[in-house]
Each structure stands twice: as C-alpha cells, then as structure tokens.
Amino acid sequence: MRAIEVNDVWYRYPNQKEYALKGINFEVEEGEKVAIIGANGAGKSTLLLHFNGILKPERGEIKIMGGSDVKWMRSKVGLVFQNPDDQLFCPTVFEDVAFGPLNMGLPEEEVVKRVEKALKAVGLSENSGVKWGDRAPHHLSYGERQRVAIATVLSMGVDILILDEPTSNLDPKMRESLMELLLTFPHTVVVATHDIEFAAEVCERIVVMDKGEIVEEGVAERILSDGELLKSVGLKAPTIVRIFEELGIDEKPVRFHDGVEILRRLKQIRINQRGEGPTM
Amino acid sequence: MSIESENMKKREMTGNLIHRLDPRAKLLSLVGLLVAVVLSNPPSVIPQFNPSTFFPYLFVILLLLSLATISKISLITLLKRSMVVIPFSIVVALFLPFFGNGDVVVDLVFGSLTLSSHGINTFVGVVVKSYVCVMCVILLTMTTPFPSIIKALGWLRVPETYLQVLSFLYRYMFILMEEVTNMKRARDSRNPNRVRRMWYIKTAGLIAGTLFIRAYERGERVYSAMVSRGYEGRMPSLGRMKMGMKDWIFMCMFITVSAYILV
Ligand SMILES: Nc1ncnc2c1ncn2[C@@H]1O[C@H](COP(=O)(O)OP(=O)(O)OP(=O)(O)O)[C@@H](O)[C@H]1O
Numbered sequence: 001m002r003a004i005e006v007n008d009v010w011y012r013y014p015n016q017k018e019y020a021l022k023g024i025n026f027e028v029e030e031g032e033k034v035a036i037i038g039a040n041g042a043g044k045s046t047l048l049l050h051f052n053g054i055l056k057p058e059r060g061e062i063k064i065m066g067g068s069d070v071k072w073m074r075s076k077v078g079l080v081f082q083n084p085d086d087q088l089f090c091p092t093v094f095e096d097v098a099f100g101p102l103n104m105g106l107p108e109e110e111v112v113k114r115v116e117k118a119l120k121a122v123g124l125s126e127n128s129g130v131k132w133g134d135r136a137p138h139h140l141s142y143g144e145r146q147r148v149a150i151a152t153v154l155s156m157g158v159d160i161l162i163l164d165e166p167t168s169n170l171d172p173k174m175r176e177s178l179m180e181l182l183l184t185f186p187h188t189v190v191v192a193t194h195d196i197e198f199a200a201e202v203c204e205r206i207v208v209m210d211k212g213e214i215v216e217e218g219v220a221e222r223i224l225s226d227g228e229l230l231k232s233v234g235l236k237a238p239t240i241v242r243i244f245e246e247l248g249i250d251e252k253p254v255r256f257h258d259g260v261e262i263l264r265r266l267k268q269i270r271i272n273q274r275g276e277g278p279t280m
Numbered sequence: 281m282s283i284e285s286e287n288m289k290k291r292e293m294t295g296n297l298i299h300r301l302d303p304r305a306k307l308l309s310l311v312g313l314l315v316a317v318v319l320s321n322p323p324s325v326i327p328q329f330n331p332s333t334f335f336p337y338l339f340v341i342l343l344l345l346s347l348a349t350i351s352k353i354s355l356i357t358l359l360k361r362s363m364v365v366i367p368f369s370i371v372v373a374l375f376l377p378f379f380g381n382g383d384v385v386v387d388l389v390f391g392s393l394t395l396s397s398h399g400i401n402t403f404v405g406v407v408v409k410s411y412v413c414v415m416c417v418i419l420l421t422m423t424t425p426f427p428s429i430i431k432a433l434g435w436l437r438v439p440e441t442y443l444q445v446l447s448f449l450y451r452y453m454f455i456l457m458e459e460v461t462n463m464k465r466a467r468d469s470r471n472p473n474r475v476r477r478m479w480y481i482k483t484a485g486l487i488a489g490t491l492f493i494r495a496y497e498r499g500e501r502v503y504s505a506m507v508s509r510g511y512e513g514r515m516p517s518l519g520r521m522k523m524g525m526k527d528w529i530f531m532c533m534f535i536t537v538s539a540y541i542l543v
C-alpha cells in the first residue's frame with residue numbers, strides 16, 4: 001500500500017495571490033525514506049502541513065495509507081514542526097511527550113514506558129543525571145527543545161514520521177544519532193531539509209522542490225550527484241560529490257562511506273602500480 | 281529564570297513536609313483560611329485602639345511563617361513578596377474612611393468631608409486582611425509546583441477551559457517575554473546613536489503590535505500541533521493524587537484556625 005499519495009495539489013495561503021503549491025504530484029511507498037529538498041520558500045513546510053490535514057488543498061487530494069479522513073491521517077502521521085516552540089505546549093517535558101499517547105487512551109504504565117523510551121531515543125534519558133522529564137520546555141536550549149519535539153511524536157508510535165528541518169539546530173553528535181534513529185526506524189520517513197548530507201545518508205529517494213513545484217525526483221545517487229540541477233534550485237551538492245567532481249573522477253558517491261570506499265580502492269590501485277613498476 | 285528555578289527548588293525540596301502534602305489539601309486549607317480572614321470582623325483602631333482585635337491576624341501570620349520555616353522557605357522573601365499587595369490595597373481602600381457611617385472623628389471641611397470611625401476601621405481591616413491573604417497565596421505557590429495547583433483546581437471542578445488558559449499562560453508567558461526581549465535587542469542593536477525618546481515610544485508601539493500578531497499566529501500553530509497529536513478539547517492528565525493521614529491533619533488544623541478567626 002502507498003503510505004502517502006499526493007494528487008495534483010494546489011494551495012494558496014489566505015489573502016495571498018501567489019500559490020505556495022502549484023500542482024504537486026508524488027507518492028511515498030510504505031517503509032520508504034524520502035527527503036524533500038529545496039531552497040527557502042520553496043514550499044516544503046507548506047507541503048508537509050498537508051500530510052496531517054492542518055492545511056487543506058485548494059485543489060487536488062491527499063491520501064495517507066489509502067484514506068483521506070483527517071482523523072485517520074492524524075492517527076497515522078506524526079509531524080514534527082520546524083519550530084519546536086510550536087510543538088511544545090505543556091508545563092513539563094514529560095507531560096508534553098505523554099500528551100499524544102494519553103490522547104490515544106493508552107493505560108498509564110504504557111504511557112510512562114513510551115515516554116521513557118522516546119526520551120531515551122533522542123538522548124534525553126533520565127539516568128544522565130538531569131531529570132529531563134521535569135524540566136520546563138521553555139527553559140531548554142533550542143537543540144534540546146528540538147529533540148523533545150521529536151520525542152513527542154516518537155512516543156505516539158506512528159506509521160509515518162514527518163520531520164521539518166530536523167537537523168537545523170542539532171550538534172554533530174545529536175545529528176549523527178538522529179541519523180541512526182531514522183535509519184533504524186522501521187516505518188516511512190519524510191524529511192524536509194537543506195542539510196544535503198543528512199538527506200544523502202538517510203534517504204534513498206530525493207524530491208527537489210522549487211517555487212511550489214516538484215522539479216525533479218529520483219534515487220539519491222542520481223539527484224544528489226547532479227550539481228547543475230541542485231545549483232539551479234539554489235542548493236549545493238554534498239561535499240563528497242564536489243570533491244570527486246573537482247578531481248575529475250567519474251564515479252560520484254553521495255554518501256560519506258561510499259566515497260571513502262572508492263578512495264581507498266584508488267589508493268590501493270596506486271600502491272599496486274608502484275609495486276609493479278621499477279622500484280627505486 | 282525565576283519560576284523555572286523555583287520549580288526546580290520545589291522539586292528538590294520534596295523531602296519537606298509542606299511540599300509533600302497533597303496539593304488539594306494545601307489548596308483547600310489555604311483558600312479556607314483566606315475566606316475566613318476575609319469574612320472576619322475588622323480590627324478596631326478607633327475610637328479605641330484595641331490590640332486584641334489584631335491577635336487573630338498576628339496568629340495567622342505566625343502560623344504561615346512557621347510553616348514557611350518548616351519548609352525551609354526564606355521568611356524575608358515571603359514577607360517581602362506579600363508586600364506587593366500593600367500599595368494596591370491602600371489605593372483601593374483609600375476612600376473608605378470618608379464613607380461609612382458611625383461617629384465622625386475628624387471633620388475636614390465643615391461636615392461635608394469627614395472621616396468616620398467605622399470607615400477608618402474598615403480601611404485598616406482591608407489593608408491588614410489583604411496582606412494576610414496574599415501571604416497565604418504566596419506560601420501556597422512557593423511550596424507547590426504550578427502544574428500541581430492546576431491539577432488540584434481541576435479536581436475541585438474549576439472549569440477545564442479556564443484551567444487550560446491558565447496553563448497556556450504559564451507556558452507561553454516566557455516565550456512572549458523572550459520575543460519581546462529579542463525584538464528589543466534587534467531594535468537597539470540597529471540604533472547606534474540611542475536617546476531620542478519619541479523614537480523609543482514609537483518603536484514600542486510597533487513592537488506591541490507585532491507581538492500581538494505573532495502571539496495570534498503562534499496560537500494557531502500550537503493549536504494545530506495539539507490536534508495533530510489527538511487533542512479533542514480535553515487536556516489528558518497523568519498520575520493520581522492521594523490524600524493521606526498528614527493531609528487530613530493539615531486540613532483539620534486549618535479548619536480550626538479558620539474557625540478561631542471567624543469567632
Ligand atoms: N502563513 C503564511 N502566510 C502567507 N504566506 C506564507 C505563509 N507561510 C509561508 N508562506 C509563503 O509560502 C511559500 C512557501 O513557504 P514554506 O514555508 O512552505 O517554505 P519552505 O520550503 O518550508 O522554506 P524554508 O526552507 O525556509 O523552511 C513562501 O513563499 C512563503 O513566503
């Protein structure tokens with residue numbers, strides 16, 4: 001079954017002439033990890049807000065796991081907003097993370113278990129000395145708030161995880177562990193991001209947006225190694241791709257480890273060649 | 281910031297008797313005492329100064345102070361914070377001495393503007409009582425985390441909507457304050473040659489307007505975050521409150537004191 005189906009969606013913010021989305025068509029299969037990339041104002045956030053019925057398309061339709069009922073959509077989709085202050089509204093972190101599961105009517109022990117698990121997954125577990133659960137969200141650092149925001153959705157055990165700019169304020173270690181978390185997350189993931197490297201590591205498919213339209217989509221290797229395309233929409237290829245381009249190597253790996261692998265092979269070849277040639 | 285660090289302190293001090301009491305017991309006791317204080321007869325200063333009429337209030341203040349000592353709250357802070365109400369109550373009660381019947385004590389303008397003894401007594405009563413009442417409330421808030429108070433109010437059947445507004449206020453006050461600070465900083469950092477008062481006043485207006493719009497739009501976004509996590513008009517809550525022996529004893533103590541004040 002398709003996790004997300006978007007059919008010719010048009011959307012215009014109230015009192016605005018310009019359409020923010022102009023005929024978007026795309027699909028996400030169940031279990032797939034997709035990145036939506038695009039410059040500022042391309043319409044990424046606008047599109048994501050359609051996935052759980054917060055915004056309604058002016059024209060076209062959206063189906064989540066085959067249904068388009070708002071309640072159904074919200075039970076399937078967990079959306080993490082771009083700004084964590086919009087996401088966190090309870091007096092304590094614990095209550096905020098428990099909000100979703102409690103609304104789902106789960107028993108108390110189960111809720112507590114889920115909250116602990118979700119907080120642990122974002123690196124805010126209780127045993128690290130600080131009682132994160134008791135802290136007030138408005139007195140955390142921005143990056144910490146962002147992690148809590150992610151935990152509030154993880155605790156709901158949704159089938160589709162949607163993140164808007166999840167890495168924008170994370171430190172390298174946290175960014176790494178978010179990567180790991182998403183890679184091991186067994187369900188569908190959609191991320192909107194400018195963090196090209198992050199998209200390359202986590203997602204197998206990339207959708208490129210520009211001025212409210214999808215200009216290109218395809219497997220990560222193809223899209224992210226296309227420097228021209230990325231440049232034309234105001235983005236940049238991953239560093240590893242640019243290094244290979246600069247060196248004039250035909251292969252264009254988009255993931256860090258693939259690049260290292262290729263370089264290692266090239267190095268090996270050179271050593272071998274030296275070994276065969278006339279020695280000093 | 282203050283509320284946050286205070287909440288932390290409250291949590292750290294969970295070992296203390298007063299902090300550990302059930303919030304409902306504390307709320308009921310202190311509100312009961314407050315009502316008793318309000319309803320009690322005002323002290324008498326005029327025509328005859330009668331110190332014994334002040335004893336109940338002194339007694340309550342001593343009781344509150346000793347509770348504060350037990351829960352390791354700084355007495356100075358408690359006394360000082362309760363002071364904030366004095367200017368307000370004086371302003372509100374300022375005209376009381378001029379009204380009220382009873383014998384005229386001072387005649388200011390040939391019988392048309394007079395101070396009555398009843399009026400003066402009421403004035404003193406209002407000021408003293410408001411001080412004591414505010415002290416009750418401050419003791420409550422200093423020993424109880426805000427979320428627990430909300431929960432206790434919910435148990436007392438205070439309307440859900442009202443409580444939600446309260447807890448959002450608590451949550452978003454800080455964000456709004458932060459936004460104001462940020463906007464002010466942005467303004468000042470773009471204004472190297474300062475001073476001009478008129479300009480300050482003008483930009484303050486702009487900031488207020490922007491803040492209003494921002495608050496409104498944030499409200500919309502927060503609401504959508506809530507519905508997307510299954511909100512249907514009711515705030516779920518976790519954890520039950522338990523009334524134990526000590527809670528009942530605490531309440532009985534307060535009922536006795538309240539009765540003493542009323543009689
Ligand atoms: N509430 C709003 N009212 C009116 N116009 C809006 C609103 N929110 C966004 N827009 C406009 O819609 C367009 C798309 O905005 P959107 O937030 O979806 O971009 P984005 O791709 O998420 O950008 P970013 O990378 O900066 O987050 C922009 O031109 C923006 O100005």
Ligand SMILES: [Mg+2]
Pocket residue numbers: 044045046082164
């Ligand atoms: Mg955005």
